[in-house]
Amino acid sequence: MEYELYKIYEMSLSSKGVAMSIQRSIKIFPGLIVEILMVFYLFTRCFVNMADITVDAKAFRDNIKEKTNVHYIEKEGVIFTPGEDGSKIEAYSFEMPLRAGGYEVTVDYDTDVTDDVDFETVYYPVTAHTVVGSISLVSVHTSAIDMSDVKLTAARNIASGRGYIRFGKTVPDVQLKINYSNTGKLTVKNIHIRQSRSYQFVRLFSFILICVILDALVLLFLELLEGRGKQIYKNYGCILFIAGTTCILSAPVFNNFIISGYDLNYHLMRISHIARELSYGQFPVRIYRDALDGYGYPNPLFYCDTFLYIPAVLYNLFFPLRAAYNIYVFLVNLVTVAVAFFSCRAICKDNRIAAVSTIIYTMCEWRIGRIVRGASVGGYTAFIFFPLIMVGIYNIYTKEMPEKKDRLCLAVGIAGLASCHTLSLEITVIFLGIFAVIEWRKTLKKERLISLCLSASEALLLSMYYIIPFVESYIRLPLKAKAGESYIQDRGMEFVQFIQLFYSGESIRGDLGHVSLAFGAGMIVSTVLIIHCMFISSANDEKDKRHCLGIIFIMTVLSAYMASCYFPLDMIYDNMPKFIAPAYFLLSSIQFPVRYMSMTVSILMIGVCVGLKYLKDNKKDIYKIYAWLLCIGSLTVYSVYLGYVCNNTGVEKYTASDINIDQEIMGGEYLPSYDCWTITRKSNIQVEDGIEINDVERRNGDYLFAVSNQSDKNSEVILPLFDYGNYHSESTENVYIPMGTDKYRRITLTIPAGYSGKIRVYYREPFYWRVCEIVSLTCLLLVLVSVLWNRLAPLLHHILKFCKRGKPY
Numbered sequence: 082m083e084y085e086l087y088k089i090y091e092m093s094l095s096s097k098g099v100a101m102s103i104q105r106s107i108k109i110f111p112g113l114i115v116e117i118l119m120v121f122y123l124f125t126r127c128f129v130n131m132a133d134i135t136v137d138a139k140a141f142r143d144n145i146k147e148k149t150n151v152h153y154i155e156k157e158g159v160i161f162t163p164g165e166d167g168s169k170i171e172a173y174s175f176e177m178p179l180r181a182g183g184y185e186v187t188v189d190y191d192t193d194v195t196d197d198v199d200f201e202t203v204y205y206p207v208t209a210h211t212v213v214g215s216i217s218l219v220s221v222h223t224s225a226i227d228m229s230d231v232k233l234t235a236a237r238n239i240a241s242g243r244g245y246i247r248f249g250k251t252v253p254d255v256q257l258k259i260n261y262s263n264t265g266k267l268t269v270k271n272i273h274i275r276q277s278r279s280y281q282f283v284r285l286f287s288f289i290l291i292c293v294i295l296d297a298l299v300l301l302f303l304e305l306l307e308g309r310g311k312q313i314y315k316n317y318g319c320i321l322f323i324a325g326t327t328c329i330l331s332a333p334v335f336n337n338f339i340i341s342g343y344d345l346n347y348h349l350m351r352i353s354h355i356a357r358e359l360s361y362g363q364f365p366v367r368i369y370r371d372a373l374d375g376y377g378y379p380n381p382l383f384y385c386d387t388f389l390y391i392p393a394v395l396y397n398l399f400f401p402l403r404a405a406y407n408i409y410v411f412l413v414n415l416v417t418v419a420v421a422f423f424s425c426r427a428i429c430k431d432n433r434i435a436a437v438s439t440i441i442y443t444m445c446e447w448r449i450g451r452i453v454r455g456a457s458v459g460g461y462t463a464f465i466f467f468p469l470i471m472v473g474i475y476n477i478y479t480k481e482m483p484e485k486k487d488r489l490c491l492a493v494g495i496a497g498l499a500s501c502h503t504l505s506l507e508i509t510v511i512f513l514g515i516f517a518v519i520e521w522r523k524t525l526k527k528e529r530l531i532s533l534c535l536s537a538s539e540a541l542l543l544s545m546y547y548i549i550p551f552v553e554s555y556i557r558l559p560l561k562a563k564a565g566e567s568y569i570q571d572r573g574m575e576f577v578q579f580i581q582l583f584y585s586g587e588s589i590r591g592d593l594g595h596v597s598l599a600f601g602a603g604m605i606v607s608t609v610l611i612i613h614c615m616f617i618s619s620a621n622d623e624k625d626k627r628h629c630l631g632i633i634f635i636m637t638v639l640s641a642y643m644a645s646c647y648f649p650l651d652m653i654y655d656n657m658p659k660f661i662a663p664a665y666f667l668l669s670s671i672q673f674p675v676r677y678m679s680m681t682v683s684i685l686m687i688g689v690c691v692g693l694k695y696l697k698d699n700k701k702d703i704y705k706i707y708a709w710l711l712c713i714g715s716l717t718v719y720s721v722y723l724g725y726v727c728n729n730t731g732v733e734k735y736t737a738s739d740i741n742i743d744q745e746i747m748g749g750e751y752l753p754s755y756d757c758w759t760i761t762r763k764s765n766i767q768v769e770d771g772i773e774i775n776d777v778e779r780r781n782g783d784y785l786f787a788v789s790n791q792s793d794k795n796s797e798v799i800l801p802l803f804d805y806g807n808y809h810s811e812s813t814e815n816v817y818i819p820m821g822t823d824k825y826r827r828i829t830l831t832i833p834a835g836y837s838g839k840i841r842v843y844y845r846e847p848f849y850w851r852v853c854e855i856v857s858l859t860c861l862l863l864v865l866v867s868v869l870w871n872r873l874a875p876l877l878h879h880i881l882k883f884c885k886r887g888k889p890y
């Protein structure tokens with residue numbers, strides 16, 4: 082890699098290279114002029130005055146005169162009341178001109194509706210809301226406005242959403258449209274429309290990035306026309322392979338929508354709440370304080386959000402939610418392909434074999450299904466780190482003296498899994514333990530044991546920022562997730578799925594459609610390759626190679642068996658003694674045995690590396706056949722699966738934070754284990770007699786309110802806020818306010834008799850959590866410095882020699 086970078090540098094400095102660069106620049110000069118002018122225009126648009134409009138009830142007055150159930154009262158707003166016919170009512174504001182850009186619409190409203198949910202008919206009661214109306218920006222004469230309805234629910238009195246007007250458009254007749262659902266009384270007080278300046282900069286930098294990519298493609302095309310294809314392949318082959326494979330894998334995200342995966346709403350909820358908490362100043366994000374209408378949800382404590390900060394920051398920069406998510410998927414694909422390629426190349430020392438292994442790994446149906454059909458963000462992000470773990474283990478166990486970089490690969494891989502998907506980390510630890518026992522003679526060798534221990538220590542230090550808060554919170558808090566699941570065996574794969582070449586629809590058990598997949602042609606050929614190599618490597622000098630292939634085959638079969646519905650988890654549960662109950666809970670916490678397929682895919686990737694390398698050295702003709710079969714099989718599996726899913730799945734645009742996204746918490750695993758489902762969703766403070774509450778406000782996630790205890794005894798105030806620990810209170814008069822919890826785990830405050838003042842309730846993580854974050858950050862910086870120095874030092878050495886002597890050698 083260092084040599085390739087040096088060659089590029091040397092070519093750029095040579096006189097011939099300078100002359101060629103000038104010639105190409107002349108050819109693309111007209112296009113560059115157009116790009117520069119466009120960039121200048123977009124730059125100037127970043128500094129014009131942004132629209133900032135407050136629309137009060139008067140804006141609707143002229144359009145509601147003839148509506149019997151809609152009234153305008155100047156001091157209150159537009160009031161909607163139910164009509165006798167039960168039909169929905171629409172109300173439009175006056176027309177206003179808005180130019181291209183991103184807009185935030187905030188609605189201040191009130192309703193007399195309470196959420197009396199039928200808990201017997203709603204699967205997730207905590208997400209059930211009564212929608213009393215919605216509001217959006219519309220235009221009669223153009224479709225240039227892209228905005229989802231901002232839903233007005235009974236649980237809130239302020240709602241906001243985003244709208245976008247397409248580039249190059251100025252819409253002269255934009256109207257605010259209110260849809261009233263004919264449920265209860267709805268009063269719309271005022272609506273604030275604010276144009277985002279950051280969106281103008283986003284548009285500018287996006288255009289610059291597109292221009293850079295297009296210019297690079299044009300230059301590449303000119304190189305090909307001049308007959309320098311072989312030189313390009315030699316210098317840029319790896320980069321082109323990674324870029325091309327990433328684009329193929331990212332085909333579903335090059336759209337103005339998101340394919341609706343099973344877990345999509347949940348992960349979009351995570352992104353939107355991370356963005357909100359970052360805007361409040363909470364870093365790192367430990368709890369979603371605004372989730373569940375302000376009750377809060379501690380998702381980050383148990384499901385690490387580190388990598389979702391990328392789409393969250395993009396969302397705060399006013400990217401549409403769908404765009405932020407799609408960019409994240411693209412980046413994950415890019416990094417996964419790059420890490421898999423260089424990890425495989427570190428094992429086989431061959432670019433072509435590494436490319437084939439990368440295709441097998443990245444285009445397998447299990448991984449693509451997690452991106453497209455499942456939208457399992459943590460699950461597909463984890464695929465970045467499996468290759469690092471595999472190459473680390475492979476080199477540690479095949480070298481007599483493991484190197485520092487092997488240890489770092491294993492440590493970074495494990496820490497990465499902890500930072501994106503705890504269940505994948507759990508699966509990996511289980512299989513690393515099984516492998517260490519199988520290879521116990523090698524494991525117990527002094528140098529190898531020291532290397533493994535150092536890797537574990539480094540991984541712990543790198544992930545300490547998450548592990549320590551996770552363990553402490555899991556032990557301390559009563560959680561619904563602690564109940565575990567008893568029977569999960571039937572969620573595994575059927576035998577017929579292991580011999581399927583291509584995906585053909587739902588599984589034979591229709592209730593498990595989300596785990597429907599085929600083992601796939603690429604994976605089947607990979608297994609045949611490993612078995613074939615085991616049989617033909619029978620000579621004594623191939624003993625180590627045959628042993629390595631044998632271990633890979635055993636671990637592949639074991640992981641596939643555990644991913645199937647035949648591994649006897651139910652029998653273990655029914656007959657297990659009490660002392661192994663924790664071990665069973667560890668297995669059952671995986672929830673879906675099919676998740677062990679991640680290990681199967683990762684192990685087969687290493688098997689393909691080893692097998693193809695052996696065939697290339699000994700059976701070159703057979704090697705070519707297998708390489709073509711693996712590539713064609715994987716590409717076909719990918720295209721067939723993607724075609725089926727895209728043709729049989731809905732799409733969503735997600736321009737605004739839809740209420741269903743905002744409240745989506747899956748099965749509520751991190752809710753208190755008490756019967757909190759039955760709590761009213763109306764976010765109001767409950768008080769005892771004698772207590773008066775005023776000026777209630779949620780500011781940057783904190784609760785602020787004025788309280789007066791006019792009784793002669795201490796009285797209790799119950800906040801609509803779940804107590805997950807680390808909440809504190811302070812009063813303006815520096816009076817100590819005792820804090821506790823009720824039976825639903827809501828925070829209670831004991832107000833002293835005669836007290837009158839303001840109280841603030843806020844969240845603050847413990848000091849030792851900050852220490853853990855500093856330790857992890859320091860270790861990460863040391864790892865980056867070490868890796869970058871090892872990579873760049875040879876390149877810098879060559880550059881210095883070239884500058885001094887004119888030649889590198």
